[in-house]
Amino acid sequence: MKLCFVAAFAVMSAVLAVPATAHHSFNTFFDMSRTIAIEGVVTSFRLVSPHSEMLVDVPDARGKAVAWRITARTGAVNARREGWKPEDFIGKKVKVEGNPTRRVGGTAMTAGVVTFVEGGRVVCLGGCPGGPPVE
Numbered sequence: 001m002k003l004c005f006v007a008a009f010a011v012m013s014a015v016l017a018v019p020a021t022a023h024h025s026f027n028t029f030f031d032m033s034r035t036i037a038i039e040g041v042v043t044s045f046r047l048v049s050p051h052s053e054m055l056v057d058v059p060d061a062r063g064k065a066v067a068w069r070i071t072a073r074t075g076a077v078n079a080r081r082e083g084w085k086p087e088d089f090i091g092k093k094v095k096v097e098g099n100p101t102r103r104v105g106g107t108a109m110t111a112g113v114v115t116f117v118e119g120g121r122v123v124c125l126g127g128c129p130g131g132p133p134v135e
Helices: 002-017 076-081
Strands: 036-046 053-059 065-072 093-100 108-116 122-124
Touching (some): 036 065
Antiparallel strands (some): 036 093, 053 065
16 A cells, blocks of 8 residues: 555656646647738736737727737746846837737737837847747
8 A cells, every 4th residue: 555655656746747848839829830020019018927928009001009919938937037127118119020820810929029119129029049938
């Protein structure tokens, strides 16, 4: 009996020790085979887990602002390590390059690179060489 308990405990410990490196797939929601770019003003930036996110108002063909939801490919812990602060993004005009949602006509993407229009500062939201790791 004691041997069964020890064996079961060892197996469960081994299973729980394996990290969940792929808790979900970006491929499910985003077209990772395509890259698009949008340009607009950041209205919200949240350092949250599992993935930080921001909203960017992008003018449509008529000049009306359309909110795009941008999902970072990294989470809040890595974002903070990189020195990101919401106030550094909110109100700034940016160009965002990333993979669009699979939903036709959707206004969402998972982003890799954000370039600040004024000053040219580049921030990697995960998955870029030299940037924070993808979570």
